Amino acid sequence: MRIARQTKRLAAGDEKAWEGSNLSVEKIKVCCFCEKWESGGIESFLNNVIQRLDQERFQVDIAASCLAESVFTMPLKNRGVRFFDLSGNQRDLVQNHRKFFELLRRERYHVVHLNLFQGLSLAYAETAKRAGVPVRIAHSHNTGLRKSGTRPLKLLVHNMAKYIFAREATAFWACSREAAGFLFPKGALNRRGYRFIPNGIEVERFRFDPAVREQVRAELGIEGQFVIGHVGRLCDQKNQDFLLEVFAQVKRRRPESRLLLVGEGELLGRLKEKAGGLGVTESVIFYGSASQVERLLWAMDVFVLPSRFEGLPLTSVEAQAAGLPCLFSDAITKECTIARSTIFLPLAAGKEAWADAAIEYCEKSGKLYSVDSEKSELFSADSIAENIQNFYINVTETWRKGEARYLSQTKMESL
Numbered sequence: 001m002r003i004a005r006q007t008k009r010l011a012a013g014d015e016k017a018w019e020g021s022n023l024s025v026e027k028i029k030v031c032c033f034c035e036k037w038e039s040g041g042i043e044s045f046l047n048n049v050i051q052r053l054d055q056e057r058f059q060v061d062i063a064a065s066c067l068a069e070s071v072f073t074m075p076l077k078n079r080g081v082r083f084f085d086l087s088g089n090q091r092d093l094v095q096n097h098r099k100f101f102e103l104l105r106r107e108r109y110h111v112v113h114l115n116l117f118q119g120l121s122l123a124y125a126e127t128a129k130r131a132g133v134p135v136r137i138a139h140s141h142n143t144g145l146r147k148s149g150t151r152p153l154k155l156l157v158h159n160m161a162k163y164i165f166a167r168e169a170t171a172f173w174a175c176s177r178e179a180a181g182f183l184f185p186k187g188a189l190n191r192r193g194y195r196f197i198p199n200g201i202e203v204e205r206f207r208f209d210p211a212v213r214e215q216v217r218a219e220l221g222i223e224g225q226f227v228i229g230h231v232g233r234l235c236d237q238k239n240q241d242f243l244l245e246v247f248a249q250v251k252r253r254r255p256e257s258r259l260l261l262v263g264e265g266e267l268l269g270r271l272k273e274k275a276g277g278l279g280v281t282e283s284v285i286f287y288g289s290a291s292q293v294e295r296l297l298w299a300m301d302v303f304v305l306p307s308r309f310e311g312l313p314l315t316s317v318e319a320q321a322a323g324l325p326c327l328f329s330d331a332i333t334k335e336c337t338i339a340r341s342t343i344f345l346p347l348a349a350g351k352e353a354w355a356d357a358a359i360e361y362c363e364k365s366g367k368l369y370s371v372d373s374e375k376s377e378l379f380s381a382d383s384i385a386e387n388i389q390n391f392y393i394n395v396t397e398t399w400r401k402g403e404a405r406y407l408s409q410t411k412m413e414s415l
Helices: 002-010 041-050 073-077 093-107 119-130 151-168 177-183 186-192 210-220 240-253 268-278 293-299 314-321 351-362 373-378 381-400 404-409
Strands: 028-037 058-067 082-085 111-116 135-140 171-174 226-231 257-262 284-288 302-305 326-329 342-345
Touching: 028 041, 028 093, 028 381, 041 073, 041 111, 041 314, 041 381, 058 093, 073 082, 093 119, 111 119, 111 381, 119 135, 119 151, 135 177, 135 381, 171 177, 171 186, 177 186, 210 293, 226 240, 226 293, 226 314, 240 257, 240 268, 240 351, 257 293, 268 284, 293 314, 302 314, 302 351, 314 326, 326 351, 342 351
Parallel strands: 028 058, 028 111, 058 082, 111 135, 135 171, 226 257, 226 302, 257 284, 302 326, 326 342
Antiparallel strands: none
């Protein structure tokens, strides 16, 4: 491939990449990569982890094909995280790989942590290998590709790329079993396994606060109303189009209903137009992004997430931790379940069935649901960050002892 040929010409080879490297370096250098840096689930996950890493032991940087505005940027910069914008365009693959290669060679990272949505991005593992990075983690956060006219072609490229490039990663991580199966070849998974790394939250932070609930509802002008809530990027994957149709059905039967949409995204204009066409504009709050999402969750009565496909969405765990009854599509893995208040419905059931379920929860609004403490511990941000930190340390120490060349042949055990 053109990318591989170009990086091969630039690289002198893996063995020379770390020639002269100081093995007694105090800090472990980690480069976290994502295609686009904004205010989504991957960014929230990385923020939760990086904020908990030992600053005395780690230097963590973030590289992205495109850096957009994010509520997580300044908090991470305050922790010493450096941000690197590659080409500024996700589609400029040659430029992105060239700049990524140059960054990795210049900074001499011990670990590259690739946070990925689709197979072609696994090519960054090969770029990292050519740049001489010894530890290359491919972390799957997704289970499908959005619908579009070119989706069949993209799926073909995705499936070809994962068989070509997955072998260049030294570790497979995934937020769910389905996400692992989507990004990694079946044969490689059978041989090597994967680490289950769910998206973590501060469980205590989301513990329901009735005083804040009333305060936020007053600020939003939704006192005494039945509030259906949703948190997510405004995009095809999260399926807010369908949610608006569901809400319109609910509104006809329960006029006091309101829909609170928290998030930003490329479909904002289209969704506003659709709300107008359904006659519910005055009852829909397009809130935008929020740094304290727990306050908004406490103001809701029901949380609805009708995603078309997902890995393991952080918001699904946060909403349950906030004590909300939750209605999810069956495209969301049941591995996210931490409370008995959660039900899953197929999208094929239709908007009326979804409206029925939401209205049924209306009768239960105000009732808090407790989470399973053992299950919620799996999603504790502290526990997950500790696991990741220990992995970074152990695998880097292994490499420093001259054993890292065997990592790609070592089977990983699921957590």
